[in-house]
Amino acid sequence: MSIGALFAAAPLIVLALAGLVCLLALSFSRRKASSAFAVCSGGLALGLASSIFLSLPRMGASVSGLLSMDGLSFIGTTIILACSLAIALASRPHLARREGERGEYYSLLLFAALGGCVLASAASLATIFLGLELLSVSLYALVAYGRASAEAEKAAFTYLILASAASAFLLFGMGLAYYQCGSLDLARITRAAADSPSALWDVSFAMVGIGFAFKLALAPFHMWAPEVYEGASAGAAAVVATVSKAAMVLPLARILALAETAGTKAGPAIVWTVAALAGASMVAGNLLALREERVKRMLAGSSIAQLGYLLVALAAGGVYGRGTALFYLAAYTLSTLGAFSCVAALSWGEAPRELFRGLAGRRPLVAAVMTASLLSLAGMPLTAGFVGKFLLFGAGARSGTATRILVFLLAVNSALSMFYYLRLVSLMYRKAESVDAEAKEAGPSQMAAKRAKEGSLLAGAALALVGLAILAIGLAPGGLIEAVSTLISRG
Amino acid sequence: MILALFLLIPLACALVSALAGIRPRETPGRPSVAASRIAALLGSLACLALALALWLGGAVPLQLELPWIPAIGASFALKLDGLSLPFLALSGLLGSAAVLASWKGIADRVGAFHACLAFTLAGINGVFLASDLFLFAFAWELMLVPMFFVIDIWGHEGRHRAAIKFLIFTQSGGLLMIAAIAGLYAAQGARTGEWSFAYDKLLGASSSGALGSTLQFLLMLGFFAGFAVKLPAFGLHAWLPDAHTEAPTAGSILLAGLLLKTGGYGLARFAIPLFPEASRALAPVAMWIGVAGILWGGVMALGQGDMKRLVAYSSVSHLGFVLVGLYSLDPAGRDGAVIQMLSHGLSTGALFMLVGALQDRLGTRELARMGGIMREAPRMGAIGLALTLALLGLPGSGNFIGELLVMFGAFKSDVPAAVAVGLGLVLAMAYALRMFQLAFHGEPAEQRSLRDLGALETATLGALLIVLLWVGLYPRGVLSLLHLALPGLSGGGAL
Numbered sequence: 007m008s009i010g011a012l013f014a015a016a017p018l019i020v021l022a023l024a025g026l027v028c029l030l031a032l033s034f035s036r037r038k039a040s041s042a043f044a045v046c047s048g049g050l051a052l053g054l055a056s057s058i059f060l061s062l063p064r065m066g067a068s069v070s071g072l073l074s075m076d077g078l079s080f081i082g083t084t085i086i087l088a089c090s091l092a093i094a095l096a097s098r099p100h101l102a103r104r105e106g107e108r109g110e111y112y113s114l115l116l117f118a119a120l121g122g123c124v125l126a127s128a129a130s131l132a133t134i135f136l137g138l139e140l141l142s143v144s145l146y147a148l149v150a151y152g153r154a155s156a157e158a159e160k161a162a163f164t165y166l167i168l169a170s171a172a173s174a175f176l177l178f179g180m181g182l183a184y185y186q187c188g189s190l191d192l193a194r195i196t197r198a199a200a201d202s203p204s205a206l207w208d209v210s211f212a213m214v215g216i217g218f219a220f221k222l223a224l225a226p227f228h229m230w231a232p233e234v235y236e237g238a239s240a241g242a243a244a245v246v247a248t249v250s251k252a253a254m255v256l257p258l259a260r261i262l263a264l265a266e267t268a269g270t271k272a273g274p275a276i277v278w279t280v281a282a283l284a285g286a287s288m289v290a291g292n293l294l295a296l297r298e299e300r301v302k303r304m305l306a307g308s309s310i311a312q313l314g315y316l317l318v319a320l321a322a323g324g325v326y327g328r329g330t331a332l333f334y335l336a337a338y339t340l341s342t343l344g345a346f347s348c349v350a351a352l353s354w355g356e357a358p359r360e361l362f363r364g365l366a367g368r369r370p371l372v373a374a375v376m377t378a379s380l381l382s383l384a385g386m387p388l389t390a391g392f393v394g395k396f397l398l399f400g401a402g403a404r405s406g407t408a409t410r411i412l413v414f415l416l417a418v419n420s421a422l423s424m425f426y427y428l429r430l431v432s433l434m435y436r437k438a439e440s441v442d443a444e445a446k447e448a449g450p451s452q453m454a455a456k457r458a459k460e461g462s463l464l465a466g467a468a469l470a471l472v473g474l475a476i477l478a479i480g481l482a483p484g485g486l487i488e489a490v491s492t493l494i495s496r497g
Numbered sequence: 498m499i500l501a502l503f504l505l506i507p508l509a510c511a512l513v514s515a516l517a518g519i520r521p522r523e524t525p526g527r528p529s530v531a532a533s534r535i536a537a538l539l540g541s542l543a544c545l546a547l548a549l550a551l552w553l554g555g556a557v558p559l560q561l562e563l564p565w566i567p568a569i570g571a572s573f574a575l576k577l578d579g580l581s582l583p584f585l586a587l588s589g590l591l592g593s594a595a596v597l598a599s600w601k602g603i604a605d606r607v608g609a610f611h612a613c614l615a616f617t618l619a620g621i622n623g624v625f626l627a628s629d630l631f632l633f634a635f636a637w638e639l640m641l642v643p644m645f646f647v648i649d650i651w652g653h654e655g656r657h658r659a660a661i662k663f664l665i666f667t668q669s670g671g672l673l674m675i676a677a678i679a680g681l682y683a684a685q686g687a688r689t690g691e692w693s694f695a696y697d698k699l700l701g702a703s704s705s706g707a708l709g710s711t712l713q714f715l716l717m718l719g720f721f722a723g724f725a726v727k728l729p730a731f732g733l734h735a736w737l738p739d740a741h742t743e744a745p746t747a748g749s750i751l752l753a754g755l756l757l758k759t760g761g762y763g764l765a766r767f768a769i770p771l772f773p774e775a776s777r778a779l780a781p782v783a784m785w786i787g788v789a790g791i792l793w794g795g796v797m798a799l800g801q802g803d804m805k806r807l808v809a810y811s812s813v814s815h816l817g818f819v820l821v822g823l824y825s826l827d828p829a830g831r832d833g834a835v836i837q838m839l840s841h842g843l844s845t846g847a848l849f850m851l852v853g854a855l856q857d858r859l860g861t862r863e864l865a866r867m868g869g870i871m872r873e874a875p876r877m878g879a880i881g882l883a884l885t886l887a888l889l890g891l892p893g894s895g896n897f898i899g900e901l902l903v904m905f906g907a908f909k910s911d912v913p914a915a916v917a918v919g920l921g922l923v924l925a926m927a928y929a930l931r932m933f934q935l936a937f938h939g940e941p942a943e944q945r946s947l948r949d950l951g952a953l954e955t956a957t958l959g960a961l962l963i964v965l966l967w968v969g970l971y972p973r974g975v976l977s978l979l980h981l982a983l984p985g986l987s988g989g990g991a992l
Contacts, residue, residue: 381642385672386638386639386641386642387634387635387636387638387639388639392635392638393566395675396631396634396675396679397569399675399676399678399679399680400569400679400682400683402679403676403679403680403682403683403684404683404686404687410680413676413679413680414673414676416672416676417669417672417673417675417676418669418672420668420672421665421668421669421671421672422665424661424664424665424668425661425665428645428660428661428664429661432645432649432657432660432661435646435649435650436650482565482566483566484565484566484567484568487566487568487569488567488568491568
């Protein structure tokens with residue numbers, strides 16, 4: 007492996023090292039959570055920097071055929087690392103406030119981010135599976151982490167069992183693909199499938215597709231999402247909703263792009279399948295969220311629906327469609343991140359809707375960012391979500407019949423979704439006194455309180471930054487759109 | 498750059514108002530509260546002055562184009578012409594009236610309230626000015642959320658439900674319209690290879706054959722859905738009575754006076770010119786939808802016991818005239834529709850202000866609990882009488898000219914529809930006089946002491962009435978401006 011390739015893969019190496027350092031530090035002293043936090047956020051920031059300064063200039067480099075550090079991987083890495091960093095910052099005040107805080111959370115977060123980045127740049131089935139397992143195993147632990155409640159355990163088990171089943175499907179599909187062309191390389195596989203179509207290929211792709219649909223919580227494979235989101239802590243749910251979603255969309259986009267260049271005859275079938283998943287997810291997700299009283303479950307429904315929206319662009323295909331999908335991915339992760347950070351700022355555990363009543367009077371910053379995030383998810387102007395949705399409409403309208411039907415569904419569903427987003431927004435601006443769940447928790451020791459306070463400042467800054475980013479992209483999206491489209495067409 | 502001021506001034510005022518009222522606990526007399534009120538008022542007045550200066554200076558048409566998102570061909574393009582200028586002036590006027598109407602009534606979170614009002618106005622001005630379809634959609638959606646807040650936070654008893662209902666209805670239409678914009682953009686871009694949202698470039702799309710007739714009809718329906726919900730057309734009007742009734746006075750003024758007009762403006766500016774063929778196919782149906790609205794709104798208004806709800810239903814009826822006029826596809830009908838929109842904005846805005854004043858004083862909107870206002874509060878009675886006469890379309894008021902021109906247009910294209918429209922006028926007579934009789938005549942229903950209108954309120958209402966009278970007596974002032982703008986549609990006009 008050349009030095010260039012090593013530089014290109016620098017973000018992955020940095021993350022892996024940071025994860026190891028974090029674990030080592032913890033094995034010496036389990037109570038040193040502050041240092042684990044520092045290593046985690048430092049590692050993520052360093053990873054982000056190395057991705058921009060080392061990886062980006064060497065775009066298109068292939069690392070031993072397993073990873074391809076191209077435009078897609080750069081976009082994915084940036085989104086994943088930025089989200090993880092924000093989640094680390096948002097989690098800090100709560101973890102610091104807990105007595106007997108341990109740092110494993112941060113190392114798990116690092117490994118989850120690493121898995122996500124591997125997935126984003128995977129050029130072979132082997133790396134896809136490696137990344138996926140790295141991500142999933144970290145997530146199992148994250149979901150169960152630090153909460154002794156029966157709910158969290160149930161959520162973790164649900165997630166463990168269903169995600170393992172999904173992995174099994176994926177692995178079976180990959181095995182079938184390997185059996186037929188004797189290679190794990192994605193490009194070679196898609197070409198072989200295009201050259202000699204067979205029923206076995208269809209089965210193989212269907213199984214891989216099911217695996218992806220499970221992980222992305224696309225209807226009809228979405229049943230696990232509400233339970234896991236609700237049972238997990240706010241931080242872990244944020245990882246599931248942002249990092250793991252972004253990590254799964256990228257290999258999907260890559261495979262679809264390769265299938266398109268290979269000129270497969272199954273093109274229309276793929277489009278209709280993706281379109282069907284998209285339509286089903288929009289409807290199912292929104293119906294779930296409409297009836298939900300608990301905010302995290304509502305956000306689960308919302309993210310199911312949002313992924314359905316995103317698939318419209320993937321179904322539309324082409325450089326434009328993929329560019330739109332990635333732009334929307336950025337907008338979605340940013341908004342969802344904002345929403346979950348706000349939930350985390352209020353309550354680490356359960357988050358009933360009532361928690362948000364009168365929030366604007368008590369915590370103006372949190373209320374403002376939550377409003378921006380929800381409006382962005384709803385697709386209102388001034389926020390990133392509006393531009394994203396407009397581009398989705400454009401991408402859908404440019405393409406064939408399937409996506410034109412989806413455009414109509416998208417319009418109707420977005421209008422429906424206004425109900426639950428705005429209901430929550432409305433609640434935040436009503437007059438009522440209610441106490442934060444945090445304030446009710448048993449008073450922590452002085453040291454912990456001090457650390458929590460420092461953490462709160464950082465978390466508040468991160469929160470404000472996310473809110474500003476949502477508005478900035480909403481007002482001047484030109485730069486981001488252009489960056490994404492150049493990255494995609496070069497990669 | 499002058500045009501950008503129509504957006505920048507309200508946005509700046511929104512910022513000032515919001516900052517002035519940022520302290521959570523407010524006492525009504527605090528200087529910052531007054532500051533936020535004055536900022537909002539000055540902003541609206543500045544917009545009004547600007548519009549009038551441009552009108553009197555004869556500076557139309559005026560254009561501004563700045564690059565915004567070149568990657569997708571969207572630019573910050575504003576265009577002021579004879580169709581948009583009267584509406585801009587109306588927005589400045591009613592914006593000021595809305596601030597004045599809530600001078601005493603709103604005591605809670607004053608800064609945020611005025612910020613929301615100013616923000617809504619910025620969106621409305623953007624709608625009237627945009628000549629880029631992306632910017633148009635942006636402005637179109639921009640006005641929704643602040644309006645939602647105005648209803649949801651400062652409204653009456655049933656406000657939460659009404660606010661959500663308002664938002665979901667208008668958003669469903671709006672998203673279908675955005676989908677249609679995207680479809681038009683995609684079709685035109687695929688044909689010419691130039692991806693642009695510019696109005697002028699998309700204008701020729703349907704005549705150039707870029708769209709098949711089915712696609713053209715579907716896209717037109719998307720636009721129609723967006724505008725018809727806002728107008729509102731019969732069948733899509735269910736949000737209106739609730740939203741108007743539950744909104745605070747200023748909210749009702751903006752809703753009835755301006756937001757509904759964006760629907761009519763959108764039809765005249767976008768739906769019909771962009772898709773002439775498809776609009777012609779829809780026209781007979783659309784006219785009868787309009788007629789249904791006129792009659793239904795009239796009948797419902799006749800049966801209302803709540804004065805504000807009565808005015809709201811009368812809006813459904815009056816906006817039906819706009820639909821009939823526009824889809825008669827006749828210059829006279831179109832002129833009538835525009836005049837009708839302007840006069841409806843003035844008269845209904847003033848009526849909502851009056852109802853708001855009554856509610857503040859009496860604590861009720863029930864007609865059955867009013868009565869005898871004429872004797873106790875003569876100023877209120879006089880203005881109420883003038884507004885009632887305008888509501889029923891008496892000659893001299895702008896409403897008369899609007900309704901008459903719409904009838905002319907309707908007669909040329911569909912005689913039965915025109916006859917039905919005439920029935921609507923009779924209904925208007927009935928509900929307007931019934932309202933006046935119950936509220937202002939007779940003996941007071943309850944023991945009370947009624948304060949007459951203050952100087953500020955009288956002056957505001959008087960100003961609105963004078964403008965209404967001006968439109969009614971000298972409609973040429975508006976029409977000659979309008980005919981500068983729409984050479985494609987206008988064939989001289991009836992007046």
